[in-house]
Amino acid sequence: MKKIKLFALSALAVTCLATSSCTKDFEELNTNPNASEAATPASLLAPALHDVVTRNNNRALRLNNELMQVHATVLNNDEIHRYVVRPGESDYMWNNWYLQRTNFVDIYNSALLTQNKSYMAIGLILDVWVTSLITDMFGDVPYSEANKGRDGVLQPKFDKQEIIYKDLFAKLEEANALLAAEIAAAEAAGKFPTLPEAEASLDPLYNGNLPLWRKFGNSLYLRLLMRTSGRPEAGAAGKIREMVETNPGFYPIFSNNEESAILRYTSTLPLVSAFTNLRDYDFNGSHGLTEFFIDNLNEMEDPRLTRWATLFGSVYSGIPSGYAAGNIPERQSTYQVALKNEPLLGNIINYAEVQFILSEAALRGYITADPKTYYDQGVTAAITMWDLGVPAGYLEKEAVAWNEAGGFEDKLEQIMLQKYFTLFFTDFQQWYEFRRTGHPVLPIGPGVQNNGLMPSRFRYPVVVQSLNGANYNAAVAEMGGDDINTKVWWDID
Template structure:
């Protein structure tokens, strides 16, 4: 087993342990024979640690790249200036690969142990993790990935084109959907902190993930995504999807070890005030100003996800203020002064949940599809889906308002006011696609890397690149580059992928992106 793990690390630089927080026999294959591991023993770490992984990446990477936050408390972190190194690429590659490897192992065990419920769940989770790997890097191994432990496996897997990877992910999701439809028994429901072992709920998540990824590649006509989206929407008995916030793919942490949020032991300084501040970009999309620059309306979600800077010396008028993403070092102090923080009391509590996907995202997908004529209903139906999406997002965050230092209660009137405001009104918007993109961006706050992926797909919202974003020539990273270890250990296959994609830099767009499709 040690030799197998060395080979796995050599080709994919993957750590095979699921976690340090759960029982060793479930997380360190070196201490036990493969046959002694139960698929159910791998499920719980993959779910809970996966949710914490999602939380960490949304805080550390996504928020900085898409200008929800900017680390302007010093120069130790400069991701918002696009100072991203090979070590960062390696870390991100390893993280997604680790989960892909472990969930593939769980799948193999579920087949051997004839556990149909975990067979389907394994495929759903594999697509969840691997879709993020390909969306971060472009072409990646899929069919040959993580096969080194098998008799005919390889330590040098072929890198497949993103088109091929997506086709295989779609096939896996459809296979999983068929298995869920047989209603297999989830043997230990208590292990499932997301759906309590409900195959109906997992099936909805699987098919909602399918919709997400179909929309991701919808700009590529060869994927026939528009027809497939229509098929999903018009076949609810075959493809059930999220129908309310009750279906959200949200992992619930009890707050007791080891079921604790990623940020359970994080103080306010480490989490936000000494580093990550809310940005001008986020504030201008959630705060309406009057003719004298007074703040006349605030998106009701903002006081739940954020907190005004409490210092009267730096924020004497008690306003929502954002720092500048990508600000130069010399202007950093001025930009940072009085800037608002993340709401630690809400986001970093011990039992704060982690969300992979929610109902609001599905409604935004349907709004876009209706607006573009891919599904029936036209502008009228698009408006309804859009308003459903905004309402669902506000209601989701409204449920967390009770945890703020000063409790925030959101009423139906507050939601109506938002939907009638210049921030979110369908009828007032001259560019409906941009409105959907902008509000979807806000709704994707705190959901993994989704806002970053969607920005590259749609170009929304319009982001302003700061004058300090010098490390990628003032270009928001369009992908992460393959790390040098991967280049060294699987050179031929990596070089073939680079030949298809373009230079191995953060300026080469991924295949499904708006930039790649436009050819500029």
């Protein structure tokens, strides 16, 4: 892969371009006279995609995995596991997600100029992906006027999450139609539908395979439809039914593990893991895996334990999350150091997750199917994705077997517990799904603050208040406060 020079913006510059006010001379002062005015879509793809995935991993380790009791810190001054989330935690995600959204939008706009439908679709899919991360983290955010600093829009308005999601769905529809046309044209000409060879080599996700990009977009569509399914006005149930039952040929989705959207890390630049340069202590020395995480895997006799956790003596053992201040437990099982360079930690969305989405859709009556079928397929795929065999009789084990006699919440708990492990190190998806469903049920430790309530969002970055104050104030008034307990639009529980 060719090395590509990227124009890096400071955190303040990102905030200016995406969400706030700056001087009118900013663009002129930051123009590189030796650079092309517009980068090609192919040259933008790998660096932007890698940047988002690695930074998502970084914050999964720091934030999501503590909130969701994958691990708990053994440093008493880090209180994420006690639901203490300081405003400064927001800056990292806000700045970097908006920066790379600019690149994804540029992929689309550059492709639009030449009517390159393949890259138009790829740009749309990745724009939707990173925008969903932003709005699911914060709620109402700059969208329709965001990422337009070069056009002089330096104080963008905040759009309602409902409106944002409506447009995200429209973009995924457009991407699917564009790729359908490109694939049909290639097949009519007797060719495999792929990007040109030179461009395919710059695609680190699918090596130019357009049918797989199409499946990625539609699988992402299912994730976001399910996220909004509690809101009747979103029309999610009907759309899921159309995609899965009425018109599945037009909405292909992942059909096996190999089709999953995983940016597989390598041991050499540029596609290295977020953790490759960390000291072992920085990766697994300041926290221990929790009782919730370890005990569930132990009870299920899940073979992924051997890939994820170290032994504590001769057993796998976790520590409590949310312990009282000053009562630091002895660290026991920790992350395997090999995970620092694990290719599968580059997961964006995988086949097993899609199976659990379909299982939930069947449970809720959105599609006519047996939720057990999708559940069993999801459990199997989640294990085999890690190149592990499913033990004999595993799906009949009491801790794993589908509980046909259980009530709705019991069955939803089963689905979401398995989905929780499937989303291991997948940005903030465990937390987003917990906020949506309340599952899997997490124990509340004695040191947990915020009245024992899981945070519902992160606060807006402080810099946004000063650089885009009027629009910030309007957004806060619309949402009902800039607080970690303020519910976003789709969060109705």
